[in-house]
Amino acid sequence: MNIHIQNGRLIDPANRIDAQHDLFIADGKIVGVGAAPDGFTATRTLDASGLVVAPGLIDLAARLREPGFEYKATLESEMDAAMAGGITSLAIPPDTDPVLDEPGLVEMLCYRAKKLNRAHVYPIGALTIGLKGEHLSEMAELVEAGCVAFSQANTPILDTRVLGRAMQYASTFGFRVWLQPLDPYLAKGGVAHDGEVASRLGLPGIPASAEIVALFTYLRLARQTGAKLHITRLSSGESLDLIEQARKDGVDVTCDVAAHHLHLCDMDIGYFNPHCHVVPPLRSQRDRAALSKALADGRINAICSDHTPVDDDAKQAPFSESEPGTTGLELLLPLTLKWAQEHKLPLLDALARITSEAAKIAGIAKGGHLSVGARADICIFDPDTHQLITRSMLKSQGKNTPFLGLELPGRVHYTLVEGSLMYEAGNLTKR
Secondary structure, eight states: OEEESSSSSEEEETEEEEOOOOOETTTEEEEEEOOOTTTTOSSSSEOOOEEEEEEEEEEEEBOOTTTOOOOTOOOHHHHHHHTTTEEEEEEEEEEEOOOOSSSHHHHHHHHHHHTSSEEEEEEEESGGGGGGGGBBBBHHHHHTTTTOOOEOOOOOOSHHHHHHHHHHHHHHHHHHEOOOOOHHHHTTOOOETTTTTHHHOOEEEEOHHHHHHHHHHHHHHHHHHHHEEEEEEOOOOTTTHHHHHHTTTOOOOEEEEEGGGGOOOOOGTTTTGGGGSSSSOOHHHHHHHHHHHHHHHTSSSSOOBOOOOHHHHHHHOOGGOOOOOOOOOOGGHEEEEEEEHTTTTOHHHHHHHTTTHHHHHTTTTSSSSTTTTTTTEEEEEEEEEEEOOTTOOOOOOOOOTTTOOOEEEEEEEEEEETTTEEETTTTEEOO
């Protein structure tokens, strides 16, 4: 299908474009920006008047719950949610059941995702077999199967010698290692930020030092081994100085922050709201402000949704017994726009955090930009329309979010994947 997107405000952070340009698509690729190529004839025209035409969003942390946790969510439900959120590429953590530590499992996941004809899936392979932190996975084979990086998800490696060897091996082949900094002993038994709120509510705390101690270790080992390191879901403002110093010392390190950490803090737990039970925990107002500022000035590279759908029974338990996690695919764009408004950032810079910068981290050369010849993954949205977040509007099977009942900016009108219109004005379509 040849598609002509007309009258839209085209924002392409990778090419620093923010202007009214028409976009022309043929054979799943962008064939013209501003002017149609010779001989182009549109079979469909989309009027984007008053709308933003941007690269399809890229989410660096989205648990689709398959294989193994289909009672929480399925590939179908979460792919539908991604389309509704304008997300066309998803990085998948390895903590499925079974764990993504075998090429066959990775190939199966990629095949299932491709068969659904929705968002592109980029598996993150397990750094160690079974995420047990004992034996290294077959990284080279996993890359051949489709993995773009390696991680321990939320399961840290206790033996730092094993971690060092894993980084050294990854460095030898140029594989990027994605790690969430959380010392398991300092965080043991905790469910909330170790501060005034946790003390008042009688909740066991997780101190900021749990993140800082682990981060210091990761950065030191990365410096020693030369590994390419990505730090996922920062939660503490104190971590920023460590990362800045490591960069000055020559460490190749990037980092991201979960969208909910830009808007919430431990005070939002209120009276034991289980929707605010997340890992890492919501920290202090000072931490939230520091993370938000660091994202604005570029010290933090990207925003992720940290999408973790949880079934209702697991979320309705008492706070300390509830399962951590929040749904976020459909909220990634609205929360990014809200953050940008608060910091008075131009849309060009805000969208970079969920398009071009995220693409660099995940190594997605074909996505995250609207260059001629690029894959036609596109999100068309209204940045000014607010929508009420309700359970019924969420297409994800997981309805667990602390943003229920709030009005957030940004409504997706169209989502295109490889030039095929997959979502249109609230309705999912089929290729």
